[in-house]
Amino acid sequence: MKRLIAILFACSLLSFSSDQVSLLDQHLKTAQAFIADLDSPQLKIKSDTIEGIKTTRFDWDSTKKAWAEFGIARATEIPPFIRGKLLVQVWIPDNPKATALNPRITDADNETTQLIKPITDLKPGWNTLEYLIDTTKKMPGSWGDGRNNRLYDQPIRVSGFSISYRDRENPGTIAIGNIEFQILERQTTIELETGNPIHILKPGDENQAKIIWTSPDKTPKRQKLKAIVKDTQNNIVAECAVDTILQPDQPFTWIIPKPEAFGLFHITASATGNGATYEREMRFGYMEPQGPTPGKSTGFGFGIQSHAPWHSVDIQRKEAFALALCGAKIARRNVEWRKIQPTKDVFDTSLYDSQVKLFEDLGVEIQLNFGGNPPEWARSGKAPYKPEVAKRSTYGLHPIPQVWGDFVHRFMLKNGHRIRFVESWNEPDLLGFANFSLDDYVELMQIFYKAVKSASPDTIVLTGGFAGLQMPEAHSSHPDYFRETIKRAKGHFDSIAFHAHGNLQSYINQIEGMLETIKANDLQGKVTWYSNETAWPSTHGREHEQAEILWKKILYCWSRGGIAYNWYDLRNDGYDTTYGEHNFGLITKDFYPKQSYLAYNTLAKIFKNGTYVREFTLPEPFQAFLFRHRDGKDLIVPSWSISGKERQVFPLAGIENKAMMIDIFGNETELETTNGIAFVNIGSAQAIRLIDQKQSPQFLTSMFQVPASILAETRPTTFTITIQNPTEHPLDNQIAWNPVPNLQLNPAKTSVIQLQPKQTKDIEFSIAAQKLLPQDTTLSGTITVGSKVKQTITIPIRQKIVLNNNLDKPDFILDENSPRRSTIVNAPHLAHLAWKDTDDLSGTVAIAHKDDKLLIRVKVKDDIHKQPYSGTEIWKADSIQFAFQIPNQTLPWEMGCALHQDNSVKTHIWRAPKGFDSKDVEFQVEATHKASTTQFDIAIPFDAIGLKLEHLKDGIPFNLLLNDNDQDARETMLTIAPGLGRGTIETEKYPMIVIE
Secondary structure (H helix, E strand, O other), rough: OEEEEEEEEEEEOOOOOEEEEEOOOOOOOOOOOEEEEEOOOOEEEEEEEEEEEEEEEEEEEEOOOEEEEEEEEEOOOOOOOOEEEEEEEEEEEEOEEEEEEEEEEEOOOOOOEEEOOOOOOOOOEEEEEEEEEEEEOOOOOEEEEEEEOOOOOOOOEEEEEEEOOOOOOOEEEEEEEEEEEEEEEEEEEEEEEEEOOOOOEEOOOOHHHHEEEOOOOOOOEEEEEEEEEOOOOOOEEEEEEEEEEOOEEEEEEEOOOOOOOOOOEEEEEEEEEEOOOEEEEEEEEOOOOOOOOOOOOOOOEEEEOHHHHHOOHHHHHHHHHHHHHOOOEEEEEEHHHHHHOOOOOOOOOOHHHHHHHHOOOOOOOOEEOOOOOOOHHHEEEOOOOOOEEEEEEEEOOOEEHHHHHHHHHHHHHHHHHHHOOEEEOOOOOOOOOOOOOOOHHHHHHHHHHHHHHOOOOOOOOOOOOOOOOOOOOOHOOOHHHHHHHHHHOOOOOOOEEEEEOOOOHHHHHHHHHHHHHHHHHOOOOOEEEEEEOOOOOHHHHHHHHHHHHHHHHHHHHOOOOEEEEEEEEEEEOOOOOOOOHOOOOOOOOOEEOOOHHHHHHHHHHHOOOOEEEEOOOOOEEEEEEEEEEOOOOOOOEEEOOOOOOOOEEEEEOOOOOOOEEEOOOOOOOEEEEEOEEEEEEOOEEEEEEOOOOOOOOEEEOOEEEEOOOEEEEEEEEEEEEEOOOOOOOOEEOOOOOOOOEEEEEEEOOOOEEEEOOOOOEEEEEEEEEOOOOOOOOEEEEEEEEOOOEEEEEEEEEEEEEEEEEEEOOOEEEEEOOHHHEOEEEEEEEEHHHHOOOOOOOOEEEEEEEEEEEEEEEEEEOOOOOOOOOOOHHHHOOOOOEEOOOOOOOOOOOEEEEEOOOOOEEEEEEEEOOOOHHHHHOOOOOEEEOOOEEEEEEEEEEEEHHOOOOHHHHHHHEEEEEEEOOOOOOOOEEEEOOOOOOOOOOOOOOOOOOEEO
């Protein structure tokens, strides 16, 4: 899989006309960023000056890879055009080795093409290469995460280059200077306006939402203009289509009709003329902004991480406005010691002062992080804890402790009055941010605390923001870094800064462990905690999932005593929808809102300055909490299921007046209540506002019980849904199932089922599969309570899989549709390890029997093979785990195998039923590795595991898992079915394998 790292380079500023665009970010004063492929260590990138021109030099070792590739970070979008040419200034050495320099063009849909340009005929020295682009023609070829329609969906950008070379024995070099784009024929421009740069439409300003088409021509131009507006459910809410003549300097404007509800709206707008169509995707959010508001925050703190200092003043100003507009009151950023004190004798905070003033003027305070990258003169010179990490980046090297303390003290003397929270380092438990020992960090914490308190006694001193409860050994300088640091550094912090990136379940587990650590060190009531950097990316279009996780994690943090929460981060860092680091933002890189931005605004609207009361007791995986609104009159009840997938209706009793259901966009709908009871369908993130509510309401017992899974066979089998009425009044219920192809269900819809108060009833259904169903088949339906309340239910379908009994015919395919879990810390600097596609990890499984042996053939496709372990630890790297349950045995079997880096085969048995000693059980494995594919042929004697042929004829539950390690630790697990790899083996979720 690709792994990317930003490498800085210097470049000269360019002058250009309105039709000539510089494609390198001109706003950064010190450097730009190219992106090198870490999987290809042959490429080195550095700043240089050649023949008097500031440039970037690329040197490669051709023995390690057949080509070199690199990207452009913060790539500049090219204004819409019909035809144009890319101009690249390139330096060629004497005796050149490169044969082609190939720019990669990425469009608005994240589809990429490559323009191949031979350079073998160029003279040594500086040359200018020209690449013509005609957007009326298709791309020569393409790849990426978009629709792959081979059209130039504009705006486009130059996202990187590849260098071709034939010589695989000798090193090579070239240099790149200016990169510009010259527009030869402009396209009609399409712009969305809402009255502000964040593309938020406010109540009362609805007439400001408009799409504007402008012709670049000096003569009239016939155009077909079209726009479609859709909501997040893909419903068309407005559209426009006109055939008109665009006059010079007379744009065509369409005012978008007022949306019927708050929400996020997607726009597809196009202009067709001169044989070319320009289509643009845009969006806007309709919401009631909760900021800016004056003064510092009170109560629970709503914060957001901002990388504004990395950008131009104009971008900083936009980020400050975007952060304040959605109700945030805290912005987390780094102090950037290197810029304030680049040398020992310089101390200048003027740049910092000007940057933070943009936020403070909007009522946003700064939560300041002091760690990271000390200036070179202030480094201690102590050897990095892990030198190989330092080879990839000099970030996080150890500072001279007292020099660092002196800087902190001096800075806080000047700025302590304006800073409430200071943090001693960022993620010190990860070597990528702190490449020194735990002892070194504890010393820094002690110095930091003294330096801050002596200058500003009222400032709250945070620990460094810990990445999580326990980091993989390969990524940290101590196996139990967090707990050990808290133990050793007691008395040198006021509050624990804790991150725990990931989904809600991961967050819950880590927060509970963090709170146990506070208790174990007798720190309850003595220190607080702050979830000051944690989030979830919206990769692969999962914007709604991101918004729900934001909602849940903020409120869960609050419920567990957190004093504040910072979402990471405000703005996407790029456009690659498959790359986690590019998708953490609440808004896109080009300042359009995401669903999470509106969700954050809604949280601020209904919860900010409120009071947490308590948690309700609900069965797992459901959660609900009680808050008192800041007006002192209303109560707020947020609720959800932890994964967001489960749905269940719960009666909420004790409602005194109206009850309003609030969605994540801020829309309110009155709930039907009878005798003070409302039936609440808990699943998605939501909240109920109880108007003028004095007493605490109560959730009654769950009304429905459904099976965890259903086993479907060709002959009819049965399953049961249990319904109960926990109220004091009769209730009518009805169950209706959605049709599933090749699945017979009876009854598909029940008659009305009336339950008397406190009555329980079992409803039986029969089910039969007419043929083999897809592995991820589910049965879904609705249970209607009364006349209006409906609960959606979804039950996984397990099947008896009739095996081919042929090892050359796979019975299972593990790919992008298979259950997958990432095991790495969801931190930005590890995003390159996330599963990308089937080249990263995929496989097939075939099962057979012969000569009283169970035979399993597994073919694994993995771009990087790594396995240094043996015995019980083989799961930590590239390996296979499989589990199955044999009738009348106490436990399931769990076995595994791996191909070691020394080419030997390693096997292990982690679990065995009672009566079997895993040490005495032997099974044979043959493994072959070719290119990126490893084949395992496994043979397990029936007698060794107590298996009989009749067991296979009746069926046994079976599951298999692929482990992937591309760097230092297992990062991905890919399985046939859930229930293997973490915690309890859940064979009830496995398919039943059958041999006929």
